[in-house]
Amino acid sequence: MDLHDLGWTSFFSDQPACPDHHTLGRIVAQERHGFVVATAAGQRPAEPSGKLRRLAEVEDDAVVVVGDWVDIATAAGSGADDVAHIVRVYGRRSTLQRKEAGEVTRRQLIAANVDVVFVVCSLNQELNIRRIERYLTGIWDSGARPVVLLNKADLCDDLPAVLAELETVALTVPVLAVSAATGAGLDEVHAQLPAATTGVLVGSSGVGKSTLTNRLLGRAVQPTQAVRAGDDKGRHTTTAKRLVALSHGGLVIDTPGMREFQLWSGDTASFDDVDSLAAQCKFNDCGHESEPGCAVRAAIDDGSLDAGRVTSWRKLGRELARLEARKDAAGRAQERARFKSQGKLYKSIQKHKRDRHRD
Ligand SMILES: Nc1nc2c(ncn2[C@@H]2O[C@H](COP(=O)(O)OP(=O)(O)OP(=O)(O)O)[C@@H](O)[C@H]2O)c(=O)[nH]1
Ligand SMILES: [Mg+2]
Ligand SMILES: [Zn+2]
Incomplete structure (x- = not known):
């Protein structure tokens, strides 16, 4: 496959070039125990080299x-089925x-270089x-x-009511009602993915991400499974992330269902709506509780702003602030680890030099 069709652009080719003895490719599958890389010559299994893995312990960009x-190194004489070593990750356009x-302050990557x-939500549930x-x-x-993406539109009898509710939080974000079962609305999804652009489907288990992937592709590549009869919950069917190329040129990544998105x-x-109201409050440090001239309270009182949205705005704001503080602490620990591993490397080089002198 031509790498440009896979999304290769000048953003990546402007980075230091892939050396001749390496091969360039894009990660198109991520399973529990390995990856699949698509190169100009085809797909092959791959895993990070030992060096990249060690780097990934201290550098998020190397995960x-x-x-x-990525660049892969292939051992001389290895075949297309042998596991290639990933030796380098290109700088990302988006992450x-x-x-x-849980309580750990660690980042988990979901997908890279997506547009x-x-x-994805299901119209089957509230x-x-x-x-x-x-x-x-x-x-x-x-x-x-x-x-x-509001999927399972075929199971919803009052779409206008749902759309009206969603409008208050989506603001400028497009909202598309679709049905992976009947194919309704999928043209609009295709329209969001012009040639060589990448989309990723995220959401809870059972909302129909894999069914949508198969529908967009026109054939069943991803396994799907009925939701539980009692509560419509998904069964966490998809366990690997997979990128597929659609016939009209767009690319889409199916992911396993997420229990929560921390x-x-x-x-x-x-929260542009709340932010711009808050900017109109009389006091700069308005707490939006009972201060005079509070534009946020006024909007809640006249019904133009939902109080739940303000609570959510506060909650997420606090969560982000707390996270920044925890990241600072975690970052310092990582810095120390990096320093220590560099120290070890330095010592091993010195030892190597001494040993050489002795010979
Ligand atoms: N009626 C209806 N059912 C759908 C639609 N889309 C998906 N389903 C069904 O919903 C169930 C779950 O679909 P999946 O595609 O496996 O869901 P998923 O989001 O990939 O789930 P995980 O892989 O567990 O995250 C399957 O039985 C699908 O047939 C739709 O538009 N309408
Ligand atoms: Mg799935
Ligand atoms: Zn206020």
């Missing part, structure tokens, strides 16, 4: 994720990430507006643009 452009679940992030706000806040900071970083562009 490999689906969508990455979709979240915080690892559009589709937040929409979780607060979760959508959370996704949008994270995505606005990724370098990619968000689109909300923010690693965020941009309150997702």
